Amino acid sequence: MSTAIQDSIIADIKLAPEGQLKIDWVAQHMPLLNEIKADFERTQPFKGKRVIICLHLEAKTAYLALAVQAGGAEVAVCASNVLSTQDDVVAALVKNGVTAYAIHGCSEAEYHQHINKALDFDPDLIIDDGGDLVSTLHSDPKRADQLKKIIGGCEETTTGILRLKSLDAEGKLSFPMIAVNDAFCKYLFDNRYGTGQSVWDGIMRTTNLVVSGKTAVVVGYGWCGKGVAMRAKGLGARVIVTEIDPIKAVEAIMDGHEVMPIAEAAKHGDFFVTVTGNKDVIGKEALANIKDGAILSNAGHFDVEISKPALHELSNGNVRTVRKNIEEFTYTDGRRVFLLGDGRLVNLAAGDGHPAEVMDMTFALQALGLRHVMEQGASLENHVYSVPAEIDSYVANLRLKTWNVGIDKLSEEQERYLNAWAE
Amino acid sequence: MSTAIQDSIIADIKLAPEGQLKIDWVAQHMPLLNEIKADFERTQPFKGKRVIICLHLEAKTAYLALAVQAGGAEVAVCASNVLSTQDDVVAALVKNGVTAYAIHGCSEAEYHQHINKALDFDPDLIIDDGGDLVSTLHSDPKRADQLKKIIGGCEETTTGILRLKSLDAEGKLSFPMIAVNDAFCKYLFDNRYGTGQSVWDGIMRTTNLVVSGKTAVVVGYGWCGKGVAMRAKGLGARVIVTEIDPIKAVEAIMDGHEVMPIAEAAKHGDFFVTVTGNKDVIGKEALANIKDGAILSNAGHFDVEISKPALHELSNGNVRTVRKNIEEFTYTDGRRVFLLGDGRLVNLAAGDGHPAEVMDMTFALQALGLRHVMEQGASLENHVYSVPAEIDSYVANLRLKTWNVGIDKLSEEQERYLNAWAE
Amino acid sequence: MSTAIQDSIIADIKLAPEGQLKIDWVAQHMPLLNEIKADFERTQPFKGKRVIICLHLEAKTAYLALAVQAGGAEVAVCASNVLSTQDDVVAALVKNGVTAYAIHGCSEAEYHQHINKALDFDPDLIIDDGGDLVSTLHSDPKRADQLKKIIGGCEETTTGILRLKSLDAEGKLSFPMIAVNDAFCKYLFDNRYGTGQSVWDGIMRTTNLVVSGKTAVVVGYGWCGKGVAMRAKGLGARVIVTEIDPIKAVEAIMDGHEVMPIAEAAKHGDFFVTVTGNKDVIGKEALANIKDGAILSNAGHFDVEISKPALHELSNGNVRTVRKNIEEFTYTDGRRVFLLGDGRLVNLAAGDGHPAEVMDMTFALQALGLRHVMEQGASLENHVYSVPAEIDSYVANLRLKTWNVGIDKLSEEQERYLNAWAE
């Protein structure tokens, strides 16, 4: 433990007690991870291995790190976003013997330095979120040897998987990675109900403004966007969706939303939420059209979805912080536009991230996915893999069991019926 | 035209004017098929070919038949369900030169005879719904030669595709079939919004009972079940879902529904809707437990989802029709249970089927899928194929265009960003 | 009974068996009225009295008439709308000894003749719906003597109560009337959940068009309008509300709907539903602006809410019936507008009216209200009265009891707390 304290780069170890309370609280609401952690304690799947976890460092993530540690691993963590780190939680992790490199609100340079410090931990296994860990590993010629040692890992996000697939397509991926985001038990729940709730939690607590009667513009109608739109409606808003995919656009219309190009939607929205994984989805043209008083927020992985350069240009530097996590940009024509959480993930930068129970499913997949890589790593090629269907089902069944909810089973005759073509 | 009249087996040609009005009405609300039909008239993709269409013979289907006919085909139709045929619509089709073998409420024997008459029409291409056409073709040794002639076809339903895949898995499928149901523009819309609305339309018009404040049990939480549950909630009901798949069960819980085994749900439901594609999903045990006054309906393809034999056994033959499309089973212990539309597709047997605009998307896929088979048939193997993605996108774009709804396009820089792994 | 058959003016007594089935069906779903009817049979509150009931003559109303008859009354019925009468139900009533004057689709002249025939029945008590019975009674000098004999009655609708209050304000009301519509157990349920469901049931079964993805314009945001808007949203539509009351308009916005003047809303709506009790709420200007293909329907008491004269003028008589209960008006500029059910109550003219369970609460109030007038008539002045609060509570409690739902009771200490001002 003392090693962790010595090696770590964190804000203040004295914050640990408050962080521990936060971890204890979420641990009570993560029954799946509790069960998996207990199993790891018995079976020690990661015994003697070193694991780096690069995630949003708040309480739920911390508990995942402790579960992996319980499985016999030496664990180091670093942040996947400069604003999502909670310093008290990180301090508590260090107290528990996890090495940490993360400080809330650090500079981009420090952020990358922390990732490199983590990589120097020399991992056997990794958990990545957004792909910065993997990208740094593969970009830096000095790390070529390290690449060979790594058994594999798991990736959390849509964005990260897109990057992994690009790397894979170029034939450069050097170890197997599990695309945790693409598991049913991840994207159907985390992306939809998790993002849906936590985005509006973040917006409401930050602005103290009413959602009902307002117009919410949701940029992107993937699973995250569907969740954000569903909750906007559930809170009484009218919803406008913008899309690039015609099928998702038709779906949005049939779900009772309006669809239009972002440059037009910009004129109507009170709240804007970007959830695309792409850059400049609220770009200069849209920002030029935007309604006075608009509240802008992003829930995509990187802070590039809303063009901050365009905001600065349109306001000619007339920017000030008007409330915690709210910057006001006053345009040269007098319009004011408000950006939440510096355009970073609003649910993490201006909130506590997804609810504990939702992350419980995601992190159950991460923990079991990592064990799968550990056990099967030798037989896997250097590609992006899906989470095995049996892990997905196992997590869903465990979720039902912890709720004490029963479902039906096919009888033999029903199975036969389903497999027969001649009636 | 006179040939069609001579050859057809229908209820009454004099009903044609009323049927024509119905077709005209839906045609006004099927802008996609209008555009495709106009294109078919110009390009004559099916010139000189014979096509059989086995579908629920109501107005929207009739308009699909006319669109295929406009493309140069000789067309014959037969029913995919004995209760879904609308005699006036069929008469109008015959007046338009389509040969028809279909009478509402005919016997099972006549139903199969009609399918055989249709097959005697000697088709080059087929459109099937539920798989009875394909199954009959492949089961009957006499039709072995016919199989060779057939270029291919399209299948409409989940049930039919399951049967095709069984046939394919056994290596017996003799021509390529397009799985229209599995296109995004089919199952995301037809199964969800189409079934969702038409099931409750059918139940409400048949029973004149209130939905709000009631408990609706939805058996199966696939796309159809999701739609039925969503609309039940939208009409004010509480919803209980039963499932065999743990992931769908968790999804149902997170959507705010309850989940339990059907044998337990049976005790709580006021309305029951089965949408599984399987048999006996409300079987004897559930029926034995069922709440007095329960209203049972099915929206799956075959009338086997609710066990009618078990109902007859439990009521010892004490059955009577108490209102159009409602049979009352009085159990030996005095409980009364009501079965709508003889356990056949409640939205078709006790309604007019899916709304026109929803079928417009589905039938656009059918029409374009059939053209695809026609054009590419030679290069396709004898397997089940997905609808090509470009047809799916084309249909969605056409839908947006007819709504006059615009969406965004990726800029080159955005495309580049999405394909880059090193940030 | 034979007298009833001789005196009645109905379509066809031979339709009685089908009508009886309909009455039996709803009776099964009206547990409150069942209990009240049983009580009336024992206590004979109307023994020797003559009662006229002027309501929409379908199965639920018929069962109310039978409950009043069971209480010892001689009962006659007449229609409150020429299109809402169901001839088979009326025939069954006559078979049960109720005198009836009502034929579906009769002329306006016949309609008024039927009201006069009913008044000639010389009632002691009346139940009115919309106020035509009371208005005729008070307008016709020949009926001055009759007025004196009448003990009092009940009125069902917002429209009727408005008319009664005008009459009362002019000092002309000649007997006490109970405003049943204004009871909580009426307007909170019948107007909201009843109208909400039955209007969309009527529209869906009549048009076979999809609601989701469409824009529904709801004209009037009273309790009926709130119900219609809520269900439109529940079926997947976007909703525009038009109002004259600023408070209701703000409420509609906060409920997530849009609000605009009808002349503007006319350009955006796919479906229109009027529920105001006023005339020309979709008047000439709105109709001139209306979107091509719009579907117009009314759920207010009289067929004056949508201006039929303006429709005829704009289409220069170019009108035809394109489907049962759908008239197409083709404007001189080519736009087509569709009017459902001749602009009469779409839920009754093109449906079966409100669900049975909803009418059960309303008719429980009617039955108990009528008994209240019978018992207290002597002590009441000639004014419009509210339903006594204890009847309202009794009905709600009976509803809970028949659902087997329990609620809490205030403890003595809680009562004391609520009545104390000094903490």
Place this chain on the structure above:
Amino acid sequence: MSTAIQDSIIADIKLAPEGQLKIDWVAQHMPLLNEIKADFERTQPFKGKRVIICLHLEAKTAYLALAVQAGGAEVAVCASNVLSTQDDVVAALVKNGVTAYAIHGCSEAEYHQHINKALDFDPDLIIDDGGDLVSTLHSDPKRADQLKKIIGGCEETTTGILRLKSLDAEGKLSFPMIAVNDAFCKYLFDNRYGTGQSVWDGIMRTTNLVVSGKTAVVVGYGWCGKGVAMRAKGLGARVIVTEIDPIKAVEAIMDGHEVMPIAEAAKHGDFFVTVTGNKDVIGKEALANIKDGAILSNAGHFDVEISKPALHELSNGNVRTVRKNIEEFTYTDGRRVFLLGDGRLVNLAAGDGHPAEVMDMTFALQALGLRHVMEQGASLENHVYSVPAEIDSYVANLRLKTWNVGIDKLSEEQERYLNAWAE
């Protein structure tokens, strides 16, 4: 201004800049109060008068105080709840010349001392919230003279109005009070959309737990309860309602919720919210039954709705704070129950209260109601009065104007039609 600083009892004047930012933020989102404040500045309705405002002292309330001050009044404020005071906002008020007696988290004794200090300010007009100001004034014999001087005031809450009416019924109310809570523009919006949103905002930010898939028990189905239940459903929860009023219970059922006695609901709920205005609505019996892990919160005025004595008894003093605003009670049988915000208004004690735009309507009523009392005070008797309908309409119209939303007007012919009884 210096007087205000000298006389005030507050936490720390140096917090003023942060408080001023908060006030500026909400002021931007309170267009009605902006317009009224501008009018007050011109017309000086309160010139030379002294006004005490006893409310939840956060930013929106502060802006109301500044609007009244702008109207020419000397203003003093005190808190209506010991946990809802925001010390920075109070400091900013003092900087603006308002005298303040309020410190966050002060003792009950200090709380009452602050009320008495405020009363010593010797007001001409008062704004009260919950009735403590009025109650203290009427209970204390020393303040008998003061009572005579007071022109009148306004009361904000259901609870306060109940207390005023008790006082009035005993003939003891010594000046006219306006029941602001009972205005349409208050209870339809503040109680429903305000409470609905802010309660769940408070719960989500405090617990970081998911709402969807959970069971929320809402105790009381008045306007606040309806809002809390509606938003619970909109966030994906199932809802159980408990009630003492049968009509509201039926309404809850028809809205798709379940209803049962609290002692039974206790076993099923994950989240509990009390909104009744009564005491012990989750009392000892319910608490004894409660589900392990339940989260309890109150949104009623006083912290008596959930029985804290019973909680302490059941846990035998085994209580600890596990996260900010969350106390854990561990029962002697091992169950853990969590109480948010000490059982005080969860939206204020663990949040920022209602959204700004909602309070804008309420405080527009307060400001205009107070002016009404000022202008009409002489002609009013010492009773509880409704907000005049013209003020209610004015506020709604102003709300529509600031949204730029238009509504319709009755034509003369329509007015005539509505007033005619003879069709």
